[in-house]
Amino acid sequence: MATQKSTKVINLKFSDWGSPTMEYAQRHIKWMKMIEERSGGRVKITPYWSASLLSIPETYRGIASGLADCGMYVTGLNPGIQALNLYVSLPFLGYPSGRAAMEVYKAIWKKFPEIDAEFTKTGTKVVAVSFMEPNQLHLTVNKVVKKPEDLKGMRIMCSSDYAKVFPSVGASNVRLGPPDWYSSLDRGLVQGHIVHYPAMYLFKTWELFKTHTEFGPGGSEQSAIMVLFSLKTWNSLPPDIQKIIRDVSAWWEEDFTATRAAEIEKARALCVAAGHTITALTPEEIQVWIDWAKPIHEHWIETTEAKGLPARAVLEEAKRLIDAYGK
Secondary structure, rough: OOOOOOOOEEEEEEEOOOOOOHHHHHHHHHHHHHHHHHHHHHHHEEEEEOOOOOOOOHHHHHHHHOOOEEEEEEOOOOOOOOOOHHHHHOOOOOOHHHHHHHHHHHHHHHHOOHHHHHHHHHOOOEEHHHHHHEEEHHHHHHHOOHHHHHHHHOEEEOHHHHHHHHHHOOEEEOOHHHHHHHHHHHHOOEEEEOOOOOHHHHHOOHHHOOOOOOOOOOOOOOOEEEEEEEHHHHOOOOHHHHHHHHHHHHHHHHHHHHHHHHHHHHHHHHHHHOOOOOEEOOHHHHHHHHHHHHHHHHHHHHHHHHOOOOOHHHHHHHHHHHOOOOO
């Protein structure tokens, strides 16, 4: 006698710190609807927008503990959880594109089980992963920056990683959250921001900038963005529901990767129309920045290997794959 599938509705909570009008959120909404439709209504995912369920600092631990069953996460968003995975967003790895970054990450994931273990051992399951738009340098001053030394005297909002190299050129880095971006730039507390174009569009900081330096299609760095599940929730789902979620998540990955260029161009076009100066660096000029960032990589290797993780092997393999990509 055939076993009938349960008709009980599985209700899941999805956490997102963005608003439902964001481009990311629209993709998440479609992802939820596709899962509901393909499951014949057996899965119902309720979104909680604007950090209404979990604040940004609570995101990872909140999903791991089951306060949210699933949600959006950016690797490294909550410090102290991942270490080896943080190689993905080290400055100036030289990614040729967002798709390359995603495919390199997946190849590293397969080769080094420690990458996945940083999630599963802390109670989560990654079901979809892509990469955010590439970061570029944006300044509120009329100065063209082509080499690191051109940053002298400036305070730049960016990753804390830059603290290892900014003093060498007489600059300083400041780590601020999105609510403080506009006011800090507007008041002159900082003179620039290393961030991607769509973030400038979303938080309207593009209005304050005058010059932009582009480090190629891979930018200065990119961050892995993913859909996470509580591992406990994931393991409780029937196998056929897990398959549906994996299948729909494959669509999420491809859609995210395929639509990045349009989002970048929409924001960049505003800067062009406003008469901003945009400087696209040559490969030779970008190599200067790559060489400048090497102390950041070595520091990451040292601190991560001190935790017993194969940091150098992971980074060397990632660089090998990046260099070989597309050849």
